[in-house]
Amino acid sequence: MSRVSTWALGLVLIVALLPALPAAAEPIGHDAFRRTWERTDLPVATLQVSRTWMWGPEAFSPVLLEDYAEAPGGRRQVQYFDKSRMEITDPAGDPAALWYVTNGLLARELLTGQMQVGDDQFIPRAPAEVNVAGDPDDPTAPTYATFTGLMAAAPVPAGGLITATVDRAGSVGADAGLAAFGVRAVDVGAPTGHTVASVFWDFMNSAGLVYRGGAYVHDRLADNPFYVTGYPLTEAYWTTVRVGGVPKRVLVQVFERRVLTYTPDNPAGWQVEAGNVGQHYYRWRYEQHDAPSPAPSPSPSPVPSPSPAPPAGFPDGTYRVGVDIQPGTYRNTDSSQLCYWERLSGFSGELDDIIANGLSLARVIVTIAPTDAGFSSEDCGRWVPDDTPLTASPTAPFGDGMYRVGRDIAPGLWRNSDSSDFCYWERLRGFSGELDDIIANEFSDTPQVVRIAPTDVGFAASRCGTWTRIGD
Numbered sequence: 001m002s003r004v005s006t007w008a009l010g011l012v013l014i015v016a017l018l019p020a021l022p023a024a025a026e027p028i029g030h031d032a033f034r035r036t037w038e039r040t041d042l043p044v045a046t047l048q049v050s051r052t053w054m055w056g057p058e059a060f061s062p063v064l065l066e067d068y069a070e071a072p073g074g075r076r077q078v079q080y081f082d083k084s085r086m087e088i089t090d091p092a093g094d095p096a097a098l099w100y101v102t103n104g105l106l107a108r109e110l111l112t113g114q115m116q117v118g119d120d121q122f123i124p125r126a127p128a129e130v131n132v133a134g135d136p137d138d139p140t141a142p143t144y145a146t147f148t149g150l151m152a153a154a155p156v157p158a159g160g161l162i163t164a165t166v167d168r169a170g171s172v173g174a175d176a177g178l179a180a181f182g183v184r185a186v187d188v189g190a191p192t193g194h195t196v197a198s199v200f201w202d203f204m205n206s207a208g209l210v211y212r213g214g215a216y217v218h219d220r221l222a223d224n225p226f227y228v229t230g231y232p233l234t235e236a237y238w239t240t241v242r243v244g245g246v247p248k249r250v251l252v253q254v255f256e257r258r259v260l261t262y263t264p265d266n267p268a269g270w271q272v273e274a275g276n277v278g279q280h281y282y283r284w285r286y287e288q289h290d291a292p293s294p295a296p297s298p299s300p301s302p303v304p305s306p307s308p309a310p311p312a313g314f315p316d317g318t319y320r321v322g323v324d325i326q327p328g329t330y331r332n333t334d335s336s337q338l339c340y341w342e343r344l345s346g347f348s349g350e351l352d353d354i355i356a357n358g359l360s361l362a363r364v365i366v367t368i369a370p371t372d373a374g375f376s377s378e379d380c381g382r383w384v385p386d387d388t389p390l391t392a393s394p395t396a397p398f399g400d401g402m403y404r405v406g407r408d409i410a411p412g413l414w415r416n417s418d419s420s421d422f423c424y425w426e427r428l429r430g431f432s433g434e435l436d437d438i439i440a441n442e443f444s445d446t447p448q449v450v451r452i453a454p455t456d457v458g459f460a461a462s463r464c465g466t467w468t469r470i471g472d
Contacts, residue, residue: 026058026059026060026061026062026079026363026399026401027059027062027397027398027399027466028058028059028079029059029062029063029079029390029391029392029396029398030063030077030079030086030088030392030396031095031392032088032095032100032101033059033063033079033086033088033101033392036055036086036101037055037059037081037086038211039210039211039212040053040054040055040210040221040222041053041054041055041056041057042211043208043209043210043211043216044057045057048209048216049208049209049269050267050268050269050270051208051269051270052269052270052272052273052274053082053083053274054083054221054228054274055081055082055083055084055086055278056081056082056083056276056278057082058081059079059080059081060080060081060082060278060279060282061079061080061282061333062079062363062389062390062391062401063077063078063079063389063390063391063392064077064078064079064080064388065077065078065388065389066078066117067117067118068087068089068116068117068118069117069118069119069121070089070090070118070119071089071090072091072092076088076089077091077392078104080278080279080281080282081278082276082278082279083258083274083275083276083277083278084103084104084106084228084257084258084274084277084278085103085104085106085278085281085282086101086102086103086104087101087102087103087104088100088101088102089102098223098224098227099227103227103228103230103257104257104281105230105256105257106257106277106278106280106281107144107230107233107254107255107256107257107258107259107277108230108233108256108257109281110127110128110130110144110277110280110281110284111127111128111144111145111147111148111151111233111254112127112148113125113126113127113128113148115285125284126145127143127144127145127148128143128144128145128280128281128284128288129143129144129145130143130144130280130283130284131143131241132144132146132147132252132254132259132275132280133239133241133250133252133259133261133275134241134242134243134248134250135241135242135243135244135245138241138242139168140167140168140240140241140242141168141239141240141241141242142166142167142168142170142237142239142241142252143168144254144280146166146167146168146169146170147166147170147233147234147254149170150166150170150172150234150235150237151233151234153172153234153235155185155187155193155194155195155235156185156195156235156236157185158185158186158187158195159184159185160184160185161178161179161182161183161184162178162183162184162185162197162235162236162237162238162251163175163176163177163178163179163238164235164236164237164238165178165237165238165239166237166238166239166252167239172237175238178238181251181264183197183198183199183236183251183262184197184198185197185198185235185236186198186201188201188232190231190232191231192231192232192233194231194232194233194234194235195232195235195236196232196236196253197236197251197253197260197262199251199262199271199272200229200236200253200260200262200272201225202272203260203272204222204225204226204228204229205220205225206220206221207219207220207221208221228257228258228274229255229256229257229258229260230255230256230257230258231255231256232253232254232255233254233255233256234253234254235253236251236252236253236262237251237252237253238250238251238252239252243263248263248265249263249264250262250263251263257277258274258275258277259274259275259277260272260273260274260275261273261274261275286333286382286384287315287333287381287382313330313333313382313383313384313385314382314383315381315382315383316377316378316379316380316381317376317377318344318347318374318375318376319374319375319376320373320374321368321369321370321372321373321374321375322370325368325375327368327369327370327372328367328368328385329365329366329367329368329385329386329431330365330366330367330368330383330384330385330386331363331364331365331366331383331384331386331390331402332363332364332377332380332381332382332383332384333380333381333382333383333384334379334380334381334382335360335361335362335363335364335379335380335381336361337379338359338360338361338379339358339359339360339361339364339377339378339379339380339381340357340358340359340377340378340379340380341357341358341364341366341375341376341377341378341380341433342354342355342356342357342375342376342377343355343356343357343366343368343369343372343374343375343432343433344372344373344374344375344376345372345373346373346374347373347374353373355372355433355434356432356433356434357433358433360462361462362400362401362402362462363390363401363402364380364401364402365386365402365403365404365431365458366383366431366432366433367430367431367432367433369432386404386431389407389408390403390404390408391403391408391409394406394407394408394409394410395410395412395469397466397467397468397469398466398467399461399465399466399467400461400462400463400464401460401461402428402431402458402459402460403458403459403460404457404458405452405453405454405456405457405458405459406454409452409459409467410452410469411452411453411454411456411472412451412452412469412470412471412472413449413450413451413469413470413471413472414449414450414451414452414467414468414469414470415447415448415449415450415467415468415470416447416448416450416461416464416465416466416467417464417465417466417467417468418463418464418465418466419444419445419446419447419448419463419464419465420445421445421463422443422444422445422463423442423443423444423445423448423461423462423463423464423465424441424442424443424461424462424463424464425441425442425448425450425459425460425461425462425464426438426439426440426441426459426460426461427439427440427441427450427452427453427456427458427459428456428457428458428459428460429456429457429458430457430458431457431458437457439453439456448464449470
């Protein structure tokens with residue numbers, strides 16, 4: 001074990017905040033969220049089964065507070081996964097109930113352009129011009145906006161073979177050769193009036209290995225087939241999308257909560273997959289729109305929003321402080337490509353212009369001072385005001401990244417779970433990125449116990465596994 005002194009810290013700043021891969025992972029920040037994820041996806045993550053993810057290998061956002069009129073205080077806890085978003089609208093409900101953790105109606109919002117902020121409150125936006133399946137940069141794949149025009153299409157007769165096709169422009173055709181796949185329409189009595197493709201209905205009612213009560217057992221993947229997907233918003237259509245640059249024929253159907261795809265030539269267990277609706281929605285809500293309309297509105301009369309809109313921010317680039325961006329404390333949204341940032345005293349490009357900098361594969365928090373001339377970043381995603389909690393509660397376990405003491409993590413005694421890749425941590429008196437902000441630090445391959453003081457402003461860790469509070 002060796003204490004990292006201030007004079008030597010420059011040598012470790014390059015690796016100081018590099019967490020173990022996958023780099024974009026966030027800890028699942030609520031016990032109910034974790035139990036929901038573990039039921040279907042822990043067996044996949046531990047290679048007990050080979051099948052599609054229901055949520056994804058991990059969360060890619062921290063626990064966030066989002067506007068929702070019926071939640072206590074007008075905001076509810078949510079966390080984003082590749083495939084969807086988990087939500088707790090009524091924290092006083094029964095945590096054991098199926099609908100205690102709800103599964104956002106994200107696909108419906110992406111199709112309609114109506115961002116829901118209450119049971120009957122919506123912020124109008126445009127339908128998402130985001131590919132529903134395949135490579136995100138595929139210029140010919142259908143988008144959510146493509147399927148908007150198909151919501152009112154007549155259903156396929158029950159038992160009928162599904163041979164309809166659609167392209168990005170929304171032009172519908174038919175290919176009799178697709179009947180060879182034997183996919184038929186199933187009337188499930190959906191209030192939306194649409195049928196469900198037989199391959200998707202089989203998947204929605206399937207059983208397999210799940211994790212429940214601390215053990216692997218055989219059970220249905222979902223107690224209610226519509227819990228994961230919601231009702232169908234469209235019929236199923238065949239289309240061609242690129243996957244890894246290779247064109248593939250897939251069957252696509254949009255539901256309220258998910259998009260399901262069927263790729264006949266995929267391996268067993270992966271022929272039916274859930275699209276990355278959570279990623280698509282997060283990009284549409286937070287990255288494609290700096291700020292939504294100022295007030296959510298139920299139909300027909302407008303109602304003021306119960307709390308402010310999601311924060312505006314700015315993407316990578318070089319900015320003048322006080323002109324292009326305002327001083328303040330910000331955090332980034334994506335460090336998976338190795339985020340690099342600089343606070344600048346000038347724009348000469350010389351080293352003397354760098355006030356402070358950082359290089360990280362984990363989320364960072366940076367305070368930009370009013371006296372700074374500029375700020376620059378590369379591969380950091382988007383910078384947003386650091387004004388919402390990053391954990392479900394200050395005493396909840398947390399993973400790699402930067403946190404505020406008091407808001408995100410409570411003062412007290414904390415222990416990490418894994419130092420095998422050389423755990424590095426810092427107690428901080430601020431987020432300037434300057435050496436003087438470091439109160440204490442450690443770089444070690446042995447288990448760590450750290451007392452975080454009430455006077456600490458922040459705490460940062462990398463390659464330390466999960467931190468658990470063990471005392472005051």
